[in-house]
Amino acid sequence: MRNKGEWDVAVVGGGHAGCEAALAAARLGMRTILFAINLDSIAMMPCNPNIGGTSKGHLVREIDALGGEMALNIDHTFIQSRMLNMSKGPAVYSLRAQADKRAYSSRMKRVLENEPNLALKQTEITEIEAVRDCGGEKGRITGVISESGGFYACKAVVLCTGTYMKARCLYGDVIVESGPNGLRASKRLSDSLRSLGISLLRFKTGTPARVDGKTIDFARMTVQNGDKDIKPFSFRTDPETIKRPQIPCYLTYTNEETHSVIRRNLDRSPLYSGVIKAAGARYCPSIEDKVVRFSDKPRHQVFIEPEGEDTDEMYISGMSTSLPEDVQEAMYRTLPGMEGCRILRNGYAIEYDCINASQLKLSLEFKAWSGLFSAGQINGSSGYEEAAAQGLMAGINAARLAQAKEPVIIKRSEGYIGVLIDDLATKGAAEPYRMMTSRAEYRLLLRQDNADLRLSEKGWEAGLVSQQRWALTQEKAARIHEEISRVRKVSLQPSKSLNRFLEENGSSPITSGAMLSDLIKRPELGYRQLQAFDELSPSLPEDVKEQVEILIKYEGYIKRQLAQVEQFRKIESRIIPRGLDYSSISGLRLEARQKLALMQPENLGQASRISGVTPADVSVLIVYLAAAYS
């Protein structure tokens, strides 16, 4: 074993989690090294060619507010941008951008290269070195060993191995022992993890074929254009600087013929023949799954999305598959506009080793191994944004561990990142975990528009957000507050012009003075529209107006969620003493005892979210803790 130097933080893997982890640690002053099996695959997007969407867009904004890179990277490399869900309520507006995959990847690589404290190294990490305490079950990380026998001593390791550990790709009867996109798999690292006593799971996901755009007749599909007004992901990006011509996507549908091709060949799919045993995601079903499980649906939507600006490759969203090559060809050719299509890359399913994330603390450090962190798909999540969010937090906390500081934890009431990590660490994942707005209890508070107001302070405290940026955010908050107080005092008198305006907007006219805030609350009206009738209305930046409008308009609902958060904080603040002997609490059901003993929750709130722990069990715990510690 050759000594390859001493490092503060070593990051294993250069995907979306690895990039954020390495940048965060390096930016916090840590001597950081990032290992990738192939440096050309830095920030690669092996599946869908977009960033954001519902709840994922929220994650990207939160990453930005905390000082991460993903938002800036997509702002500079998008080829189409849309704000989704505009009619469904402000908390679920969701920004989604189509990415130029190559541009996205090379810009991120350049950012890594430019980071002073960060070294990049193309090699496979095959082993984790650790010293055990006397018991042997727990211990501390000392470094990592590469395929060539190099030993990199470090204080903390962040595992971001994505879908590479013991990966194999399958379609039809073809089985290739490789990672995504033909990249080499990591063959030995998961055995090293197992020897540390870490329990592993086997998950499966999949991707559709890429088709040559020259062989598609787009005229027979519905075109889907980007928004005229482009909102950037990053609070730091000036919208004026990222204007560009956008590239459209297309919508088409499967039909009975498609379904019958699939049904006839089901027995040739490794999913149905029993070759694939790993757990797949319900929210990301293959087209064969959709046809079988929802057999009464006459058609399914299919989105044709460009993979970049300088390529004809098109991603066939909605039709991921592991059917044999000939069936894939026949199936895609049944779609209107794709009768003569040529497949450039086959769709495939991929199986990989990941860990059971319930072995992690909320800091993403392993409970049993000090200094060992993990982030991204290795934790059982799926999606670029989920990976990046975890990578950022693991990077911050690895750096803080190296500096002997307390970890930074985002609570469920503070951000989607908090919901994501709490879900993974508290419940573990039985299938690949996707972020969804429905997983967030307080989503009206966790909007994508206020991620900066929610999280900049944490980013600043952690050291990733500059003093200047934090000051700007505080100033914004103050202006919002000031304007809301002013508006609350304004009353409008009935006038011809006001009442004409109200009637034109389908709103009932006023006969006596009305509070401006009450008018703003009417569903058909808003703060911006009524500014013309508010004589003292100051000129404010758009982002301030947006907050004023939302906070006044939805005041009632927001207050209710704030009250719920108060409740949540109460139960969350009831700490469970470390090492509590659950087997002695006889009121708990056996399953609850076992789960609690295994998970060792940090507080009552976390205990209540463990699967297999019922509300009655929590009541028993409350009574027990009150009796035993009063």
Added chain:
Amino acid sequence: MPLTDTIAAISTPLGRGGIGIVRISGSEALGILDKIFIPKGGRKPKSYSMRYGFAMDGQTVIDEVLASVMLGPNSYTTEDVVEINCHGGMRAVRSVLELALRSGARLAEPGEFTKRAFINGRIDLIQVEAVMELIDAKSRKAEESAARRLAGSLSRKISSVRERILTLQARIEVSIDYPEYEDEEIGSLEVRREAEAAMEDLKSLIACFERGRVFSEGLKVVIAGKPNVGKSSLLNALMNEDRAIVADIPGTTRDVLSEAASLAGVPVKLMDTAGLRTPEDAIESLGVGKSIEALEDSDLAIWVVDSSEALSEEDAEACAKLEGKKVIIVANKNDLPKAASMDELRTLIPEAPIVSVCAKDGLGLDGLESEISKMFLSGEAEMDDSEIYINARQRQSAAKALESLEKAARAAGEGQAVDLISIDLTDACDSLGEITGETAGDSLVDKIFKEFCVGK
């Protein structure tokens, strides 16, 4: 550990029946029995058997008793449990309890046996509540219902309403989380329709609860009316005894008198109130205030008028206070010539039945009982077996759920965004979950994936 001490209490209601039972639970229960009980013939009781003998305070015999032993973990609390059945009336029961306390037991808090059963894993929360009600059930019907709840019929009915709301919510969530899937879009009209349908389900369930409550808690009935129409006489007649002071002086009753009675087989809490009129002094004013409070809290108002006099301003004043209440009009003093116009009475509260009585002689009361029975038991003396009774906390949760559904339906009607409506639906589900012990969380996400075809 606080849970391992031994507790004792009298486990039969005080003052009822000739036998009183002292129950002792905990690790010292058998030791205490040894100290205070001498079995006849010297043989100690085995688990799940009874022995005849004497409760002894040193050398003094206190009572002849039956002692039974139930060894843990097969007892109600899962601890060792001893029960001593005393025959000598309340004084003997109290003495035996004191004896047990002196011998090392601690006096149990109310419900502590059940709490121990709960903490020791013998029963769950809903069962705890059902047991509490069993102990407290005031009528046989409610007792049967409490027994059924243990088998889970309550949970099932609530769950089905909750399931309906959850389905609606899942549809909203899918439309939010998968905006690109046009098949899964849901409009506010449909949301409103579904929310209203769930409201109907819940309302009929709550109506069942309401009837159940009448049996388990008793119907709160306020006797109201202007002064000196015979309200207190009516109370006395219904009670068959003189509890209220009756005098011909208006304003005699200054406070709210409350008595338990049984009318038409329904347990009733009767409340006699000060006459509803503009008070003439400070004390009467207090009395009138209390009357109005009692009225607000009541299930039924019996409005008493004097049929021997023409209706007056004061009658109308009293009547105005009854707005929004279920009312039965009692035309009292029917032994005297009739002067009040029944037609006029009818127009004052059109939906209220009118019963003619003579409270002084107790005549016409059966008519009143049958109206009460009609109003609260739908005319049936026996209720359907599937009726459900729930306790106050659970009823409150159901009412909260209904309120949330109303908000959701209203917001949908105003064209509010579906995301905001989902907040009310979540509240409704949570409130119903409080009754059954189910929590939303994963069940919603599971539903989304199970029932909707979405995903890349």
